[in-house]
Amino acid sequence: MCQKEVRTRYAPSPTGFVHIGNLRSALYEYLVAKANGGKFILRIEDTDQKRYVEGAVEVIYETLKTVGIKHDEGPDIGGEYGPYVQSQRKDTYLPYAKKLVESKKAYYCFCSEERLENLRVQAEEKKVQFKYDRHCLKLTDEEIKQKLNSNEPYVIRQLMPDTGKTVYSDAVYGDIVFDNEVLEDQILIKSDGYPTYNFANVIDDHLMKISHVVRGSEYITSTPKYVLLYQAFGWEPPIFVHLPLVVKQGGGKISKRSGDAYFSDLLNSGYLPEAIVNFIVLLGWSSGTEQEFFTLRELENIFDIKGISKSPSTYDTDKLRWMNGEYIRKKTLEEFVEIASPWIDKSVSSNFDKEKICSMIQKRVEVLDEIPLMISFLNQPEIIDIQLYENKKSKCDVNEAKRILPIIRDKIREMDIFNHDSIYQMFTVTAQELEVKNGLVMWPVRIALSGMLITPGGAVEIADILGKNETLKRIEEAIIQLEKENA
RNA sequence: GGCCCAUUGGUCAAGCGGUCAAGACAUCGCCCUCUCACGGCGGUAACAGGGGUUCGAGUCCCCUAUGGGUCACCA
Numbered sequence: 001m002c003q004k005e006v007r008t009r010y011a012p013s014p015t016g017f018v019h020i021g022n023l024r025s026a027l028y029e030y031l032v033a034k035a036n037g038g039k040f041i042l043r044i045e046d047t048d049q050k051r052y053v054e055g056a057v058e059v060i061y062e063t064l065k066t067v068g069i070k071h072d073e074g075p076d077i078g079g080e081y082g083p084y085v086q087s088q089r090k091d092t093y094l095p096y097a098k099k100l101v102e103s104k105k106a107y108y109c110f111c112s113e114e115r116l117e118n119l120r121v122q123a124e125e126k127k128v129q130f131k132y133d134r135h136c137l138k139l140t141d142e143e144i145k146q147k148l149n150s151n152e153p154y155v156i157r158q159l160m161p162d163t164g165k166t167v168y169s170d171a172v173y174g175d176i177v178f179d180n181e182v183l184e185d186q187i188l189i190k191s192d193g194y195p196t197y198n199f200a201n202v203i204d205d206h207l208m209k210i211s212h213v214v215r216g217s218e219y220i221t222s223t224p225k226y227v228l229l230y231q232a233f234g235w236e237p238p239i240f241v242h243l244p245l246v247v248k249q250g251g252g253k254i255s256k257r258s259g260d261a262y263f264s265d266l267l268n269s270g271y272l273p274e275a276i277v278n279f280i281v282l283l284g285w286s287s288g289t290e291q292e293f294f295t296l297r298e299l300e301n302i303f304d305i306k307g308i309s310k311s312p313s314t315y316d317t318d319k320l321r322w323m324n325g326e327y328i329r330k331k332t333l334e335e336f337v338e339i340a341s342p343w344i345d346k347s348v349s350s351n352f353d354k355e356k357i358c359s360m361i362q363k364r365v366e367v368l369d370e371i372p373l374m375i376s377f378l379n380q381p382e383i384i385d386i387q388l389y390e391n392k393k394s395k396c397d398v399n400e401a402k403r404i405l406p407i408i409r410d411k412i413r414e415m416d417i418f419n420h421d422s423i424y425q426m427f428t429v430t431a432q433e434l435e436v437k438n439g440l441v442m443w444p445v446r447i448a449l450s451g452m453l454i455t456p457g458g459a460v461e462i463a464d465i466l467g468k469n470e471t472l473k474r475i476e477e478a479i480i481q482l483e484k485e486n487a
Numbered sequence: 488g489g490c491c492c493a494u495u496g497g498u499c500a501a502g503c504g505g506u507c508a509a510g511a512c513a514u515c516g517c518c519c520u521c522u523c524a525c526g527g528c529g530g531u532a533a534c535a536g537g538g539g540u541u542c543g544a545g546u547c548c549c550c551u552a553u554g555g556g557u558c559a560c561c562a
Binding site: 216 | 489500502511512554
């Protein structure tokens with residue numbers, strides 16, 4: 001049995017931004033294809049000239065590349081069914097529309113936008129649903145020819161059935177039924193000669209042999225129009241796979257205003273592409289198992305349309321943050337140094353050993369943009385308040401700090417080798433000599449070095465990063481301050 | 488407003504007629520611990536409401552409510 005090849009497409013319009021809803025669609029489209037051994041096609045839908053944005057197509061390539069999605073056919077790599085940019089296929093649509101006109105399934109319409117606007121206003125006053133009144137359907141062939149000859153602007157509209165029902169079976173939502181009477185005679189070709197989105201979509205999907213149309217559920221209500229178009233041409237419709245929407249906290253569509261919903265923003269804040277992909281794929285899809293970490297490659301094998309849910313899901317960054325942290329922790333030190341480096345440079349002198357800094361913060365960072373604030377104390381201690389030395393839990397207090405800090409200072413002065421191990425040893429030996437817990441001697445040192453109550457890492461790690469001289473300097477300063485306070 | 492879709496804890500979600508209704512994030516507590524974090528252990532927390540069908544309903548049907556989508560010469 002020769003089964004039909006699965007072909008899906010990502011058909012963005014180049015607006016310059018990819019928000020996570022778009023990205024998720026691309027991801028699902030890609031995965032539906034790959035999980036079925038099929039092809040994934042990229043097609044640029046730029047039939048709206050007014051919305052053209054410079055460089056927007058590059059943003060799309062860049063996004064796909066960084067998430068690791070490779071398309072099999074597309075504008076940049078070509079393919080059997082090109083071109084893959086709709087503006088470059090402009091001439092392919094009109095003949096199809098005319099074919100429909102010949103078979104009386106579509107007709108020319110010369111109505112001005114003013115006239116339509118008037119009808120709309122009237123309909124609103126009467127509180128009825130606006131629907132084109134088929135004014136131009138009554139035109140005789142002569143009249144049409146004459147208007148065409150005198151170059152009157154026109155659109156081509158599809159003649160919709162006004163009785164009966166249109167049914168289609170959605171791979172996610174099941175059978176969906178619409179009354180034909182709610183359908184307006186949709187415009188196929190606009191007066192600028194470009195096809196409308198819906199029309200171009202159908203023509204291209206058919207020509208490019210798209211087997212599964214995967215897209216957001218906002219298209220469910222326009223799907224009957226698609227189906228009717230396929231029927232008018234006598235083509236077999238593709239399988240429709242509608243995806244539940246991703247909504248923002250509190251509900252509503254994700255918009256430009258809803259903050260970090262753009263892929264590029266997420267990257268700039270220090271989210272990892274793998275984490276974003278993992279998080280997003282789980283927003284509306286479940287593997288049915290308890291596994292929650294997936295690589296793209298794994299998903300390519302196990303993704304299944306059956307796991308797509310019907311209800312919209314809220315885009316909530318809590319879990320994304322956690323997942324990003326998990327991905328960061330899974331990195332090797334070398335990998336983490338690599339990705340954390342730019343963030344460290346933003347905050348701290350390059351004299352410090354990045355590897356040491358990284359091993360201190362790796363377990364504590366969830367999103368990379370936390371790094372600068374987390375380590376800025378390395379430049380200089382925050383303002384010291386002697387009350388910081390009071391700590392119930394460790395039983396440390398100002399007096400203990402005064403006693404311990406000079407001892408530590410003297411010990412450090414004598415140290416020839418100053419590294420993580422030797423520092424740790426120095427602390428533990430001191431604690432033994434004083435017959436106190438390790439924590440009691442480390443606590444005031446940590447405060448002296450950082451000027452903070454809460455630090456990433458402990459006294460040992462911080463001293464190791466600061467180095468012997470800086471460590472001594474900060475301890476001495478702290479001692480001076482404590483004495484001043486006494487006087 | 489018409490039409491379409493959805494509704495399991497705060498969030499993501501499993502469930503596809505019989506379960507004490509999984510798991511994860513968040514939250515809370517304990518342990519580990521020089522603080523924080525990581526890690527470990529545990530707790531709180533849900534089937535929107537009402538009718539049916541059935542021996543039995545989160546699961547099937549109807550109604551209500553709520554949320555969302557859609558009604559363009561935008562995509």
